[in-house]
Amino acid sequence: MTREAADRLLARVWAELGRDADELEALAPLPEVPLPARLDVSSLAAASVAAATLAGWADVAGPASLRLDGPRIATAFQSERVARFDGEAPSVWSPLSGFRRARDGWVRTHGNYPHHAAALRRVLGIDDRADAAAIDAAVARRGAAELAESVTSAGGMCVAVAAEDPAVDEEVRRHPLIEVSQLDRAEPSGSWPADPARPLAGIRVLDLTRVIAGPVATRTLALLGADVLRVDPPTPAELEWQHLDGGAGKRSALLDVRSVAGAAALETLLDEADAVVLGYRPAALRRLWLAPDALAARHPGLVIGQLSAWGFDDAAGERGGFDSLVQASSGIALVEGGQDAPGALPAQALDHATGYLLAAAVMTLLRRRATVGGTWAARLSLRRTAAELLGLPRRAEHGPPGLDDAARDAHAVTLVGRAGEQRTAAPAIASPTGPVEWPEAPHRWGSDRPSWAV
Incomplete structure (x- = not known):
């Protein structure tokens, strides 16, 4: 990582979010994140986690009071390597992947x-x-x-x-890394922060995402005090280890929103939500009346976060994808490997970085809603994050070694809850008083009622 590259990336993210550059003074110097690669994964990881950290506590943090830990960030980005569920390591990749x-x-x-x-x-x-x-x-x-x-x-x-x-990539980078738009001019609502120790206390977030980026974003919001409810259709079932790895602090319910009863139940949740995070394709969202413009019309004042693998125009938005596929298609795999054999980043870094950036955007828009009002939306895509990474400085080789198992284990925590004993990575973000810890162990997929906690 070059400190200058990480600082420049964070400053541009902060400007895209419409935030005051003076708030950046609350951060101590960004750390080196030991994720060795030819591409500058370290800067991407440090800047994205810093954005989420700062979005949560900029209003209450003193100068240089937010100190991030590089190995802790690296472990969070490689969380599947420390994950254990009732003592068993998950089988992360199928033989067909x-x-x-x-x-x-x-x-x-x-x-x-x-x-x-x-x-x-x-x-x-x-x-x-x-x-x-x-x-x-x-x-x-x-x-x-x-x-x-x-x-x-x-x-x-x-x-x-x-x-x-x-x-x-130059054409992709013509779009902001975080696309923010105001959908209407609803009156100010809520307060920010409600509790300096838990800035999102009292905030309700509906999580309609799967896999890594969306769950990383919403578990970060839960970490800062939000009541986060993840809602999935009954089929296809989520991979259990993947759900638990991204589920700390959240609850999980099932709803068939294609049915009249399920759609009505989801609408009741939306009536009382402060934010919703969407990870499904635009056509599916339109069919279910969950597209951002439809949500804004029915729920003024809602903050909407939206994720895509490839982008949001008609062709790209409807194309399914995962971090590993975006790496392969964008050129990252050949940069990290070569023509003789492709390679991969040392983490699902596009997913994780996009997740932290989305969390920063949602927190910023909740703050803006409280102070100036409006219904706001933020859109991010893995392909846009990939273009950002490809535009950062790079090394001729992969750089110094990353963390070994013992070093990663030092930044893992064990949580015990209704889904058993789970070892997972400690949170990457920090508060003005130091590291923060997960508020609750993950719940088993679909084990909660589709209702708000309070």
């Missing part, structure tokens, strides 16, 4: 979810007994671009590994 050589290049597949794995097997003509050699052979018979298109059309997840294109 990873880089494979196609006839004319490489592809990256993602088969962690059963429905994505089934689609991939159908296209490859293999069954669920196929071993790694059989999967590799089936992929090797296909062209990379043709296979990616066929798998995507079948409802699966696969991209061709591509070289970075500076012209494309």
Whole structure:
């Protein structure tokens, strides 16, 4: 990391959020984050966590009172490496997920979810007994671009590994890293902060996201005192380890919002929510009357956060994706590896960084709603974060070593709750009085009622 790169990135994020540059003085010098890569993952991680930290406590923090810890941030970004559930390490990647050589290049597949794995097997003509050699052979018979298109059309997840294109990245960077818009001029509501120790106390956040970026954002809001309720459809089921890894401090309920009763229950939750975080594709949100403009019309004063893998225009917004696929398609995989074998970042850094930036945006807009009013929205995409990372300084090699297992373990905590004993990464952000701790152990997926805590 270059300190200058991290500082410049944070200053630009702060300006995009419309915040006062003087507030940056509350941060102590940003730390080196030991996430070794050719690309400057350290600066991306430090700046994104700093933005979330500062958004929570800028109003009550003294000069240089917010001190971040580099190894603690690195452990949070690599949380799956310390995760244990009742003593068992999760199986993070399915046999169908990873880089494979196609006839004319490489592809990256993602088969962690059963429905994505089934689609991939159908296209490859293999069954669920196929071993790694059989999967590799089936992929090797296909062209990379043709296979990616066929798998995507079948409802699966696969991209061709591509070289970075500076012209494309320059065009992507024409959009702000955080796109903020005012949807109406609702009257000021709420207060900020309600409690300096827990700035989001009394705030209700509806979490309609999956996988990593959205859950990272909403668990950060829960950490600062918000009542966060995650709501999922009954199917497809979430991966249990993934839900628990992103679920500290939150509750989890199931609702079929395609039914009349489920839609009515969700509308009741929205009536009393201060913020909602959306992670589903625009067409699905429109079908369910959950698109930002529809929400603003029915719920003036709501703060809306929205995430996408690839962006928000018609084609990109409807394309499903994950951090690993965005890395492969954007050129990151070839920067970190090479033509002989693609590589990956040392963490799902696009997801984690985007999650912290979204948390910073939601907190900023809640503060703005309380002081000047309005219905506000913030949009972020993994592809935009990837373009940001590709535009930062880079090394010829991967840099100094990262954390070993013992060092990561030093920044893990054990939580005990209704879902059993869980070891997870300690929170990355800090308060003016020092590190903060998770308020509650994660709840098992779908184990709560679809209602607010108070």
